[in-house]
Amino acid sequence: MASVVGLLEERELAARERVEGLREEADRVLAALAEAERDWQEWLIARQRVGEVLSAPQPREAGPAAGPEPAREPLAPEPVTVPDAPAEVPTPRAARAGSIVPVWRPALSTDALAADYQQILSLLAERRADGQDVMTCQEIAAALGLAAVPASVEGVRSKMKRLADRGWTVEPSPGRFTLAAGPACGS
Template structure:
């Protein structure tokens, strides 16, 4: 009979270990669930705040970039969000360049790219930009930045006269290269 009791004791010990492992997994998953809930709540609040701000914006404030304190003597900077509907479906992260706009309106990564291109002595390639903004020169990082460069070209911030070679758009300060 000792062998039966020994077998039951061994199974009980194995079951106890399994229960402890599952309790540890539950604790870990509870922590992950808590973090996911916090992230969800922050996103909900951000969405509601943006909707409130856009709902409160008048077309005049939107045309001035949302700053009603701008002096009347300066020309208002056209906003990418001018005339935005009250129900927002998407947001234009990289606005179309317009006279008076500076790189400070761009998302941080795009601003960094524009600054690197501006500091370069000539046209630059995506693989030259990646290490200058502090990223490893890996294919994925290069291709991601290349797509951002193409978006900046589409929106008027950069030029790509030769495929793959990027320069600042030649119409800085509201003067286009065609009007010179």
Template sequence: MVSVLGLLEAKETAAREVIERLREEADRLLAELGEAEAGLERLVIARETVAEVLNGPAVAAREAVAKEADAGPAGVMVVPRHREGLSARVLPEEYQRVMAVLEAGAAGGGVRARDLTVALGREAVPAKIECVRSMAKRLVARGWAVEETPGVFTPAVASVVPAAGA
């Protein structure tokens, strides 16, 4: 007769093997994702460099801002990862507005999604608050903002938003 403890140990061993296999697969996928993101980053830099060489720095900067602000393949706004020397002007206009509010609220310890929604001139209803929270979380994920306290957002770097009219 098989003992209950023996059966449990066998199931535990099988579960550990599944977990290990899934971890290996997740590591492989994360490595693949990292390579794909690095490839995209190189392509963006190459496009910007070619545009700058062909058109001069001022034209290339305007084109980069316009292209980054456009909707992506499925109508999704492109929010590039923040990197050294990258201005918030490359963000879509609505994300620039979010960053401006975060910058203004940074001295007060950050901005909550509800307050951010109101500051953007939107009605403070759950659907609109969640939309703005999603935008703030996307900025966090891409390195533009931080969420040190759950639900409270601040800019990741100081003075990333140009003055109005600039």
């Protein structure tokens, strides 16, 4: 007969594997969503530009007395597509609020994170430099200037858990966080 602890460990392992699979699927879906949003924004900009061009008064025949051409707004550079690049791994760009937290890897800088995550990591780096390596979510919320209410602390906690799950931070003891070895090295 199997032991109770053994049965519990089997179920825990199965649950963890399911969570990891779902997390990978969520990352894939969020990356696809980000790409679709970028595509949508490009079409929106194109439609707005065409609307501007069509609604502008038609210039008279350009001749020697027509005057200087009006100044144009510079266009953003076209995104470069690499044909041999894997479709699963999008090139990280500067993140915006609400974007996903990528899994940390040596070539990835904190610029790939949204501003609030960057603030948290810089705060942890400053504290590490001051010799105060580990911080609680309440301490992080206070240092970020957030109100000392449960909602703010819970928001910081969820961000810290997400950073820890993705390898940016570690949780040496429950509720206490510090920078992971890789991100602390300045990448």
